Amino acid sequence: MNNKQTKIRNLQELKTEIARLKELKNEQEAYLKTQFTLFNNKIEAPIRFFNSLKNNIPGVNIIQQLFAKSNNPDSDWLTKTLRIGVPFVMNRLFLKNSGMLKKALMLLLSERAVGQINQDKISGLIGKLSNFIRPKKKKKKASQIDGDDTIKDEVNEYGIPSYSETY
Numbered sequence: 001m002n003n004k005q006t007k008i009r010n011l012q013e014l015k016t017e018i019a020r021l022k023e024l025k026n027e028q029e030a031y032l033k034t035q036f037t038l039f040n041n042k043i044e045a046p047i048r049f050f051n052s053l054k055n056n057i058p059g060v061n062i063i064q065q066l067f068a069k070s071n072n073p074d075s076d077w078l079t080k081t082l083r084i085g086v087p088f089v090m091n092r093l094f095l096k097n098s099g100m101l102k103k104a105l106m107l108l109l110s111e112r113a114v115g116q117i118n119q120d121k122i123s124g125l126i127g128k129l130s131n132f133i134r135p136k137k138k139k140k141k142a143s144q145i146d147g148d149d150t151i152k153d154e155v156n157e158y159g160i161p162s163y164s165e166t167y
Helices: 011-056 060-067 077-094 100-115 119-133
Strands: none
Touching (some): 077 100
């Protein structure tokens, strides 16, 4: 810093001094801004390292996603529960003697597959299945053939048989 007092004698010297001080202010602001950015990067380095480590380990973020509020409208309690339950069941029942690589790969695949399942899709599937199983109600028409092959009379809304009309 320059502590010497400058004597300003005229308007031109005042304007040059103002320009010099503005330039000095801009340089100092730029220096402080870069120092602040470097300081923030140094402080956030351990957090970035931990997050990158957490993101590279498969399945670690499942528990965090289970309790986090989601912006995804397809994510509900069933989806979140299946994201934890399906890998557990797969590892316990089907992949008992497999290696870590197979288990990790299956964890990633099952997490993606379960992400497509939600409560609405399951209830829709159950509704379709129940509609398929239930017997369908058939409407009997008035002009069906009897067992003795006689045709019943078609009855219009007034109860008059159609063949009784004259032209």
